[in-house]
Amino acid sequence: MTTTLEGAVGRVLDSRTAVRSLVAAGLDAADPRAATARHLRLDGHVLTVGGRRLDLARCDRVLVVGAGKATARLVAGIEDVLGDAVTDGLVVLRPADAHVGLRRVRTVVADHPVPSGASETAARALLALAATVGRRDLVLGAFTGGSSALVSAPPPGVTAAAKQHLHRLLLASGARIQDVNAVRKSVSAIKGGRLLAAGAAATWVNLTVSDVVGDDPAYLTDPTYPDPDGPAVARHVLDRLGLWDAVDPSVRRHLAAAPEPPDLSATDLTTVTVTSGEDALRAMVRRAHELGLEPVTLDPLEGEATQVGARLATAAADHARAAAASGRPVVLLAAGGETTVSLGGVTMTAGTGGPNQEAALAFARALPVGADVVAAFVDSDGFDGPTEHAGALVDAGTVDRASQGGHDVDAALADHASTAVLRTAGDLLTTGATGTNVNDLVVVVCGAGSLA
Known part of the structure; x- marks a missing residue:
């Protein structure tokens, strides 16, 4: 990971360095390429994966299909192990991830977080490839977070524009990703197990990266996994979110008459999650001990970004006071969750802000003056919301620096416009595409002033 940090200097420099080191440890541990190599073993022509031994000599073809923000490095890991045993394949990537060179698997680029015509073209190409498989083929699925936009094929009767509108409404709703995906799967010609159904004659092995709390594969690799929802x-x-009347009439008609998801109980399917936020969390705990910090692990953080940030600031201030009394600095660590932003009538544009930046700014606003706390809120894929930044690294001086630069922090939070404020404060964190996607990492160093 290459990280650029625009940060304040002085007393908090060493604490900031510690925070950056902890974030880097978490991202490195969640690298899909290395993780995939740990889960696959090829002995001669026998592939061992997910507790199964598959004789590739009995396979006519070994195909790879997939899409997502962590898919490029995951497939690179597959190629590292299988090499020329991979016959062909097709994966769909964001432009930011397309630089990863794959040798055996074809790549196409599509759009995220709102699907485009390229997303539909890519989805139709995957469906066409799946339709060619036979019972002697092995298909390795490599779907990861972000695939819902990258491969998006509306079902009959629903237009591409109506599906785009549905995605925008769901993104702006602040809903949990499980709820968002439950809707998107049912308004799709490829999700909800429909790609698996198109190639049901083959043997399938899903390899995925978890960006959902609980690691439920139905929400991780839904084109190639049975849909439990419908x-x-x-x-x-949609009714609970107050969106039923807001979606296009064609979407309402489709959901009113849509059949249940395909029955895939007879399909030969194995699913393996190669890495998740838990791997990142364990690595950050190890790094904390190396840095002389006492780690305190938190449950994955979920909920409205401003509320999560404010609550965590209160806890961090308490830990900082206790650390000052004991002389033992503490670091609060969380991984695998995802804060959300309910936009309401606000239109989010590129560069305005993202959930991690908003949580970080709310955290900084809630810190007591002079609190010995430094915190990073990071989207593990390297892009927080529609911005080019991964998140932010803030401290008790963030709000003062922003205010001196002419910003009204309260107004910025109300308008979900955190990026400009954090840029003025010098607190944006930029990594570029990391190649992984295990949701958010949060690192809060408390009471480490003695390190400076």
Whole structure:
């Protein structure tokens, strides 16, 4: 990971260095390429994966299909192990991830977080490839977070524009990713296990990276995994979110009459999660001990970004006071969760802000004056919301620096416009594409002033 940090200097420099080191440890531990190599073993022509031994000599073809923010490095890991045993394949990537060179698997680029015509073209190409498989083929699925936009094929009767509108409404709603995916799966010709159904004759092995709390594969690799929800759940979610009347009429008609998801109980399917936020968390704990910090692990953080940031600031201030009394600095660590932003009538544009930046700014606003606390809120894929930044690294001086630069922090939070404020404060964190996607990492160093 290459990280650029625009940060304040002085007393908090060493604490900031510690925070950067902890974040880097978490990202490195969640590298899909290395993780995939740990889960696959090829002995001669026998592939061992997920507790199974598959004789590739009995396979006519070994294909790889996938899409997502962590897919490029995951597939690179597959190629590292299998090499020329991979016959062909197709994966769909963001432009930021397309630089990863794959030798055996073809790549196409599509759009995220709102699907485009390229997303539909890519989805149709995957469906066409799946339709060619036979019972002697092995298909390795490599779907990771972000695939819902990168491969997006509306079902019959729903236009591409109506599906785009649905995605935008869900993104702006502040809903949990499980609810968002429950709807998107039911308004799709490829998700909800429909790609698996198109190639059901083959043997399938899903390899995925978890960006969902609980690691449920139904929400991680949904084109190639049975859908436990169906249209009734999608209707309920839209109604609960107050979006039923806001979606296009064609979406309502589809969900009212849509059949249940395909029955895939007879499919030969194995699913393996190669890495998740838990791997990142364990690595950050190890690095904390190396740095002389006492790690305190938190449950994955979920909820409205401003509320999560404010609550965590209160806890961090308490830990900082206790650390000052004991002489033992503490670091609070969380991984694998995801804060959300409910936009309401606000239109989010590129560069405005993201959930991690908003949580970080709310955290800084809630810190007591002079609190010995430094915190990073980071989207593990390297892009927080629609911005080019991964998140932010803040401290008790963030709000003063922003205010001296002419910003009203309260107004910025109300308008979900955190990026400009954090840029003025010198607190944006920029990594570029990391190649992984295990949701958010949060690192809060408390009471480490003695390190400076």
